[in-house]
Amino acid sequence: MATATHHRSRGSEAAAGGLVTFAAVLLFVAGILDLFRGIMAIADDDVYVSTPNYIFKFDLTSWGWIQLVLGVVAMGVSAGLFSRALWARVVGVAIAALLIVANFLSIPYYPVWSLVLIALYAFVIWALCVVRE
Template sequence: MSRTMSSTPRSDTSQAWAGGLTAFAAVLLFIAGILDFFRGIMAIANDDVYLSTPNYVFKFDLTSWGWIQLVLGVIAMAVSVGLFTRATWARVVGVGIAALLIIANFLSIPYYPFWSLTLIALYAFVIWALCVVRRED
């Protein structure tokens, strides 16, 4: 009997904790998606904003890179809406899109180093928040 009473508050506490982390991940994913969206618009509209690095190993056309950032940012914002509903598919896709965006931001470090590192940190927190929560049956 004592065990049953003590397991109920833990369950409620763990559900609140899981909901809080999922909301945290959703908000971070939405904010980082907006930043990537605007970063993509900057690259498409005027790629003189970015630093030019002639000897960088990964060379990309900044306009096409802008489209990649824009599309990934829109997907990240859409997935964050799914995270607010606590959909399981959104957690799985959220980890995947955050991982893709970490790679994309890593490849764009020479063009815009501060924002790339900032977004890498945000997406790492998103992955952590989505992976640390256990699914309740």
């Protein structure tokens, strides 16, 4: 009776590498978008919609610094993803999850942008979790 060994085909290895690269590019682009969004909030709060009765109310300048820092971290993690580092996949899922929460909390201030970034970060999480390297 032969033992079952799992060998990866070249096609499946290429697909796995492609998904990690896809996640790295998406995380980098979404990180840049969050970086710019943070700069917008720090520089000029008039860009954002004012919502007086929102339960999760934040000072927009502080919120801008949070977005800016998370965007920079996301861009840094994407560099690790390009090198196929396991730590980068783990941190990439964590930072994408944090950014989903951050964008959820900022939906009343910038609704369409927040929803687009939530979708991008969800794709990042999916791409990093589906690959088994």
